[in-house]
Amino acid sequence: MSTKTLKLLSDPLNLNNPITVQVLGICSALAVTVKLEPAVVMSLSVLFVLAFANVIISLLRNTIPSRIRIIVQLVVIAALVIIVDQVLKAYSYEVSKQLSVFVGLIITNCILMGRLEAFALGNKPWPSFLDGVGNAAGYSIILIIVAFFRELFGSGSIWGIQIIPDSFYDFGYVNNGLMILPPMALIIVAIIIWVQRSKTRELIETN
């Protein structure tokens, strides 16, 4: 794999992260990060939908009338999401129950529209596929970090398994209710951005 294609995968993880640098997809980062499990399920679904939507739009890119391109993109995303949902409902019923709330969120996820519009419309299918995988991975990393801290401090558990022992609670330790509420997701994302910027100098604007 050449450096150029590798960059398609690695850039969104740090230098061009959809959440912390482009500030896209914040909406779902708030909604699904209360617990780790839905965050991971959401990440996988976005990975699947984004990679394939990118490929499909890239294949169609020379035929799409530019006046209705946004509608075409939406139709492709919506169709993919519904197919994923239907297949999960039939073959993986438990997962589909986890996912049900988030299906609508995937369709409205800004990252999807953003990548289709900015990348897939102007590139060949294979780079588009990598771009989709890379951006979904960049999105997932942030989602999983946020969900980890929110579940640990908000519910005292990880993946639904209690981590903070009962003896702590007996001594008066209390789960932080603020962690469960949406504002805390923003604060954690902000802390991640802070850490990322202090580590990566080139992200800091000069003015």
Add this chain to the structure above:
Amino acid sequence: MDTNGNLYTFIYASVLVIVVAAALSFTALKLQPIQNMNVKNEKMQNILASVHIESTAKTANNVFEKYITKSFVVNSKGEEIKGKAAFDINLKQEYKKDTEQRELPLYEATLEDGTIKLIIPLTGKGLWGPIWGYVALESDMNTLYGAVFDHKGETPGLGADINKDWFQKPFTGKTIFEDGKLIGIRVHKGGKGAALAANDTEHGVDAISGGTITSKALEAMIFDCISSYKTYLENNKK
């Protein structure tokens, strides 16, 4: 080719929509039987879980036939309606009708030790969507033997926890009547130990902290649904 012409745009949009619509309807139709099967299995699993019998989607059918020895339909006067299949009744539709018109399903489970528990299905509205569940009563038609709840889309980590064991377990052993008057189960706000603090160990359980609206909706669901069966319960207690 001019991809910006009106005619091209029209044709493109029409073809795209037809192709997508066809693909979606094909998938939906093909997968529907399997999906319905899943829903049916889940219902059986829920009913069994209310009497503390574990089952998987694969075994649900056999286990259900083994333990659920009777399923029947009653009206609000507590009389049995003959010739109706309890399992196929759409509970939500029934609760939209007037009280006298309702056809209310009931299940009886015969456990290993020979005791018979009565299972009442519940349905209600949570914060974001429907919630539902099953409660199993001892033969005194007063003490809860078990309860399961589930929901469509309550807040993860808060209201969604009504389907968790730690929330459902305390329902066992609570009673729904007080001096012959139906009061259901009270859900006490304030997190762990709230029911104890309110001195309501007979009929009270702890609400989910941060999930008050869902907890209250659940309380209302239990009361409303059991009310419909009140006459039957009073006539059949032992």
